Amino acid sequence: xxxxxxxxxxxxxxxxxxxxxxxxxxxxxxxxxxxxxxxxxxxxxxxxxxxxxxxxxxxxxxxxxxxxxxxxxxxxxxxxxxxxxxxxxxxxxxxxxxxxxxxxxxxxxxxxxxxxxxxxxxxxxxxxxxxxxxxxxxxxxxxxxxxxxxxxxxxxxxxxxxxxxxxxxxxx
Amino acid sequence: xxxxxxxxxxxxxxxxxxxxxxxxxxxxxxxxxxxxxxxxxxxxxxxxxxxxxxxxxxxxxxxxxxxxxxxxxxxxxxxxxxxxxxxxxxxxxxxxxxxxxxxxxxxxxxxxxxxxxxxxxxxxxxxxxxxxxxxxxxxxxxxxxxxxxxxxxxxxxxxxxxxxxxxxxxxxxxxxxxxxxxxxxxxxxxxxxxxxxxxxxxxxxxxxxxxxxxxxxxxxxxxxxxxxxxxxxxxxxxxxxxxxxxxxxxxxxxxxxxxxxxxxxxxxxxxxxxxxxxxxxxxxxxxxxxxxxxxxxxxxxxxxxxxxxxxxxxxxxxxxxxxxxxxxxxxxxxxxxxxxxxxxxxxxxxxxxxxxxxxxxxxxxxxxxxxxxxxxxxxxxxxxxxxxxxxxxxxxxxxxxxxxxxxxxxxxxxxxxxxxxxxxxxxxxxxxxxxxxxxxxxxxxxxxxxxxxxxxxxxxxxxxxxxxxxxxxxxxxxxxxxxxxxxxxxxxxxxxxxxxxxxxxxxxxxxxxxxxxxxxxxxxxxxxxxxxxxxxxxxxxxxxxxxxxxxxxxxxxxxxxxxxxxxxxxxxxxxxxxxxxxxxxxxxxxx
Numbered sequence: 001x002x003x004x005x006x007x008x009x010x011x012x013x014x015x016x017x018x019x020x021x022x023x024x025x026x027x028x029x030x031x032x033x034x035x036x037x038x039x040x041x042x043x044x045x046x047x048x049x050x051x052x053x054x055x056x057x058x059x060x061x062x063x064x065x066x067x068x069x070x071x072x073x074x075x076x077x078x079x080x081x082x083x084x085x086x087x088x089x090x091x092x093x094x095x096x097x098x099x100x101x102x103x104x105x106x107x108x109x110x111x112x113x114x115x116x117x118x119x120x121x122x123x124x125x126x127x128x129x130x131x132x133x134x135x136x137x138x139x140x141x142x143x144x145x146x147x148x149x150x151x152x153x154x155x156x157x158x159x160x161x162x163x164x165x166x167x168x169x170x171x172x
Numbered sequence: 173x174x175x176x177x178x179x180x181x182x183x184x185x186x187x188x189x190x191x192x193x194x195x196x197x198x199x200x201x202x203x204x205x206x207x208x209x210x211x212x213x214x215x216x217x218x219x220x221x222x223x224x225x226x227x228x229x230x231x232x233x234x235x236x237x238x239x240x241x242x243x244x245x246x247x248x249x250x251x252x253x254x255x256x257x258x259x260x261x262x263x264x265x266x267x268x269x270x271x272x273x274x275x276x277x278x279x280x281x282x283x284x285x286x287x288x289x290x291x292x293x294x295x296x297x298x299x300x301x302x303x304x305x306x307x308x309x310x311x312x313x314x315x316x317x318x319x320x321x322x323x324x325x326x327x328x329x330x331x332x333x334x335x336x337x338x339x340x341x342x343x344x345x346x347x348x349x350x351x352x353x354x355x356x357x358x359x360x361x362x363x364x365x366x367x368x369x370x371x372x373x374x375x376x377x378x379x380x381x382x383x384x385x386x387x388x389x390x391x392x393x394x395x396x397x398x399x400x401x402x403x404x405x406x407x408x409x410x411x412x413x414x415x416x417x418x419x420x421x422x423x424x425x426x427x428x429x430x431x432x433x434x435x436x437x438x439x440x441x442x443x444x445x446x447x448x449x450x451x452x453x454x455x456x457x458x459x460x461x462x463x464x465x466x467x468x469x470x471x472x473x474x475x476x477x478x479x480x481x482x483x484x485x486x487x488x489x490x491x492x493x494x495x496x497x498x499x500x501x502x503x504x505x506x507x508x509x510x511x512x513x514x515x516x517x518x519x520x521x522x523x524x525x526x527x528x529x530x531x532x533x534x535x536x537x538x539x540x541x542x543x544x545x546x547x548x549x550x551x552x553x554x555x556x557x558x559x560x561x562x563x564x565x566x567x568x569x570x571x572x573x574x575x576x577x578x579x580x581x582x583x584x585x586x587x588x589x590x591x592x593x594x595x596x597x598x599x600x601x602x603x604x605x606x607x608x609x610x611x612x613x614x615x616x617x618x619x620x621x622x623x624x625x626x627x628x629x630x631x632x633x634x635x636x637x638x639x640x641x642x643x644x645x646x647x648x649x650x651x652x653x654x655x656x657x658x659x660x661x662x663x664x665x666x667x668x669x670x671x672x673x674x675x676x677x678x679x680x681x682x683x684x685x686x687x688x689x690x691x692x693x694x695x696x697x698x699x700x701x702x703x704x705x706x707x708x709x710x711x712x713x714x715x716x717x718x719x720x721x722x723x724x725x726x727x728x729x730x731x732x733x734x735x736x737x738x739x740x741x742x743x744x745x746x747x748x749x750x751x752x753x754x755x756x757x758x759x760x761x762x763x
Contacts, residue, residue, distance in 0.1 A: 034480070035462035076464040076621070078446030079403060095365030096561060096597045097523035099418055099611050105489065105753060133448070133615060134365035135404060138523035139219030139530050140187050140595070148406055150187035 010028065022047050022060050027062050037065060037073050041080055051082040078133075086121040086128040090146050092159075095134030097141040107131060109144055109156030110163060126167060173230055175208040175252065180224040182215030182375050183407050184530075189240055192224035195263035196241040197225070200248050208252055214376030217279075217289025217531035224288075225616060227251055237263035237272070243257075247723045258750050275528060278547055280509060282517050283369075283493045284533045287376030292411050295418040298379040304424060311430040321347060323497065324504035328515025333359055333451070333488030334563065334592040335668075336514075336581040345475035346392040346485035353485040356385055358393040358492055359456060360401040360408070363448040364564035365615065367595030369519040370489040372531050374401070374408035377493065378415035382439065384492030386424065387499060389437045392485050399440035400456055403446065412441055415473060440542050448565070448619035452667045453478075453486045455621070466621045467667035488593070490519055510536035514580030522548045524597040525555065534579070541575040544598055555600035559683070563592030565612045565673035568679030569605060588679040590672065604701035605684040606691050610638040612676035616669065627670030630661040633679060642702040646692030651681060700762045703747045707763050712737050714759035721751035721760065 026043035030036040040063065044055045051074060060067040074080040092107050107118055110129055114122050121128040137143045140152025144159060151162055179185075179194040194212065218224060221237035225247065228234075234257050236247055243261065245555040250256050256679055263272040281287075290297040298304070303474060310320060325340025346354070358381060362370040385397050401409055416439055419425045429435045438744030442460050449455045450465040457479050459465035480482025494516065498506045507515040514536040520543060523529045527549035534543060541547065543551070551557050559569040568589035570577060577583050584591045587591060617631040634657050637650050665671050681688060690696045710721075710730075717735040729745045732738030740751070752760040 008244050034459060037462040038459070039462070042443075042445070072464055073462070076447060076466075080445065096564065096608075096611070097366050097529070098594070099365075100599055100603050100608070122242065125418065132618075133363065134367075134405070136368035136371040137184055137187055138366055138368055138595075139184055140222075140523060141523060141529075143187065150183060152184075152187045 018048055018052060018054060020054060023055065023058055025030060027059065031063050036063070037070060038077075040065075040068065041074055045080060049085050050083055052082075084121065084125070086125045087132060087170070088146055089128045090144060090163065091130050091132045091135065092136070092144045093133075093135045093142065094131045095136075095138060095141070097138035098134075098143060101141045103142040105156040106144060106154055106159045109160050113160045113163065126170065127163065175227065175229040175510040176211060177208050177248075177252070178211045178213050178226040180214065180216060180222065180226075181212045182288075182372060183405075184215055184219040185222045185224065186407075188219075188222035192241045193223045193225065193239050193244045196244045197248060198388065200232065200245065203310050206252060208247070212291050212293070213288050215531065216294045217284060217371045217372070217532035217533075218263070218275065218528070220369075222271065224263075227257075228588050229255075232267045233265060233372075234262050234267075235270075235272075236261045252525065275532075275547060275549075280517050280535050281533050282497050282506070283373060283490050283519050284376070284531065285497065286380060287372055287531075290377075292376050292378055293414050293684065295379060295415070295422060298377070302496070302500055303379055305384055306496035307383055307390070307424075307430055309499065310387065310390060311432050317347060317391050317393070320499070323503045324498060327498045327506040328503075328513075329491065329494055329498065329506065330514060330581060331488060332490035332494070332518070332593065333568065334364075334590065336591060339487060339491055342485060342487070343388060343391050346394075346483050349476050349483040350481050352559050353396070353480070353482045354392060354483060355479045356389045356392065356393040356397045357453075357456070357460070357479065357484060357486040358385055358397070358399040359451065359453070359486055359488045360399055361444045361451050361456060362402060362405075362489070362593065363451050363619075364593050364595055365565075366521065366523055366561065366564055366597040367593045368521045368523075369531055369594055371405050371408055372492050373489050373519075374405065375411055378408075378412045379419070380493045380496055381412075381489055382415055382419055382425075382485075384495035385439060386429070386437060386486060388487065388492065390432070390435060392483070394485065395436060397437060398460055398479070399439060399441045399575055400444055400450070400460060401441055402444040408610060409441060410441065414475075416441070436592050439607055447621070448615070449621045449667070449669050452554045452669060455667070457484065459463075464621070466623050467669075469666060490593070511578065511580040511583075513582055518579060518591070518594055520579075520594045522596050522598065524561075525552050525584055525600040525603070526550070526596075526598040527552050536580045537578050539576050539578050540570060540596075543579065543596065544575070548598065551598065551600050555602065557598070558601050558603060559599045559605065560594065561589075561597040561599065561608065561676075563590035563672075563675070564595050565616050566590055566668065566675055567592045567595075568675045569599070569608065569683065570679075571683040574683075579689065588675065590675070602699055602701070604642075604643055604699035605639065605687050606697075607699075607701045609680045610635065613638055613673070616673040620669065620673070624662035624665045624667075624670055626661045627673060630657050631670075631673055633657055634661075634674065638677070641691045642697075643704045644691075644695045644702075646688075646695075648692070650682040651685070653690055655681065698710065703749050706747060706749075707742065708740055708745060708747065708749070708751060709761045709763065710738050710740055711759040711761050714757050716757055717758070718755050718756070720756065724750050724754045726750060 095102050143152045225236045225239040320341045329339045330336045353365045447465045449457045454465045455465040455467040474484040519533045532547045559571045561569050570587050613635045617635045620627045715737045722730040729741045
């Protein structure tokens with residue numbers, strides 16, 4: 001079972017307070033429809049990158065879905081994030097094929113160079129490092145995905161090089 | 173006939189750089205006004221040779237392998253401009269002996285009949301390859317529902333998602349329950365790590381899955397269709413959306429489709445939110461309904477009470493992709509392949525320590541050895557074949573001495589593994605089986621939905637024991653405790669996840685007991701994987717005294733001067749492995 005907790009802190013992204021009125025069209029679209037809970041949460045996450053306590057409260061208040069139900073669903077699925085994430089999410093694959101071909105080395109090398117642990121975000125909010133179960137690119141193992149781009153047949157050093165290059169390109 | 177240049181743009185091809193290859197060829201074509209058609213296709217299964225470029229001219233078809241942007245320039249110049257194919261780069265052709273001719277030749281392609289042979293974003297191309305002919309045949313010949321179901325039943329097709337339940341039987345049950353509202357669901361939540369056949373089919377041939385669903389909907393009188401696809405497959409979702417739109421535009425989805433009065437069907441995609449247990453059908457239904465994806469007790473089966481409590485039929489991607497072929501070519505044509513109880517072909521995803529990682533489709537009944545050595549090309553780096561993992565977290569490890577086992581549901585089950593969705597992760601002598609068992613347990617422990625105590629707590633306790641063993645703290649009696657827990661979890665869990673979660677541990681204990689014992693009794697990891705059980709030493713012959721290991725050692729356990737042999741202080745060493753991975757001269761020895 002995954003164990004996640006709601007972030008009790010004030011909802012800010014890069015120092016800005018969340019504009020909760022952005023949720024209104026999503027609520028209008030899904031309110032009262034059967035099976036709407038996951039689309040509501042996905043919508044909120046798409047807006048802010050994560051689901052804050054304030055967003056939970058507003059969704060629950062305006063749709064009438066109990067907060068406990070929503071929280072139950074949000075913590076059940078790996079997709080939902082309850083903490084802010086970086087601009088780029090690095091998904092290091094730890095599927096079977098990647099595991100037997102030393103995916104651990106990729107994660108460890110990235111942890112070292114980014115100075116974060118698995119699941120954490122760098123101080124400058126540029127990267128979030130994550131382990132995922134399988135990206136389905138087993139023939140290119142070990143792989144990682146940044147944005148929609150997949151990188152295959154990696155070594156620890158190559159992964160570090162890719163991550164450094166993206167950061168260079170991104171800060172220019 | 174115009175010359176056609178086709179670039180493979182599946183996820184695997186793109187990851188290997190195929191987009192750059194495509195852009196390069198496009199730029200060349202436009203700059204020099206070259207006379208050929210440039211097309212896109214998906215994965216042909218030869219992932220280990222990506223990026224792949226196929227050129228068809230009046231002399232024949234040539235498949236070029238490992239075509240990066242630079243090689244693309246060379247190939248276009250030689251082959252197109254000078255009409256001089258570059259033999260060294262050609263991996264497959266029917267004109268002469270090329271390195272991968274056997275890889276393609278040994279396969280029977282039914283599910284993958286279109287993957288890599290057509291543009292997946294073109295409904296016209298699908299139609300030019302028998303596409304939508306199965307459902308048109310049903311409509312034209314007014315084939316009754318019962319006959320369609322009977323054909324599927326007679327073909328012997330069994331559920332390709334892993335369960336292996338006869339598909340025709342499933343349809344029969346769903347058809348027997350009358351209701352004004354009924355659903356057909358495609359399970360595309362391929363969560364099993366190490367399997368990627370469904371992704372390839374969705375990316376390479378989405379219309380065949382839609383057509384399979386339309387036929388199923390006709391057979392059971394379904395009124396709605398849902399494809400539950402994992403969000404980790406963005407390209408598959410994109411191509412499915414295109415396919416659905418095209419089918420609507422042609423009137424293949426909507427009202428009174430294919431001229432069949434009263435046959436109304438819409439299909440939509442539901443993106444999964446990331447939970448392995450949602451591959452279980454009742455959990456999948458709960459997830460579509462927007463709830464936590466937790467399985468419930470069966471009966472009632474979905475055929476009686478499924479999505480929104482209406483009769484529902486759920487099949488896997490690969491199962492649906494088989495259906496149009498069976499309808500067109502007949503049940504006998506399908507059932508002539510395979511063994512007595514497992515008919516037809518099966519797609520396997522070869523990965524791990526195998527030379528040719530990729531997708532292969534073979535008739536049921538081939539031996540595991542043939543799949544790995546004939547099609548897979550054997551083990552990478554000339555290492556020794558140790559085991560193959562089949563069935564993912566629900567399956568098990570089949571050791572080398574059982575590799576003459578044939579692939580069919582019952583023979584694979586007899587080894588303690590399962591056929592599963594068809595992932596084959598090959599392992600060599602450098603893979604530690606205890607570590608593999610721990611890897612899967614870690615996965616199922618995280619993915620357990622928490623409903624059944626034995627699965628929720630039991631997998632956690634088993635993981636703790638395995639953690640101990642791989643950290644050199646294994647105790648006598650650990651194996652017995654693991655086995656006891658394993659059987660309790662299997663007996664007391666509601667759904668397939670819990671019932672099969674202990675399989676990776678049970679099969680590795682059964683076939684690799686000596687490795688567990690080496691960990692527990694001698695505190696050694698024979699495959700040299702479990703770091704806490706290793707000793708790191710400097711090879712005095714090879715050490716150049718470069719000081720890299722010394723500088724990187726986090727606990728300063730390495731001493732030495734520049735250009736002098738270094739030494740690792742064993743009392744201080746925390747066995748983190750940093751020196752081993754940093755050394756450029758392979759002078760850190762593991763024992």
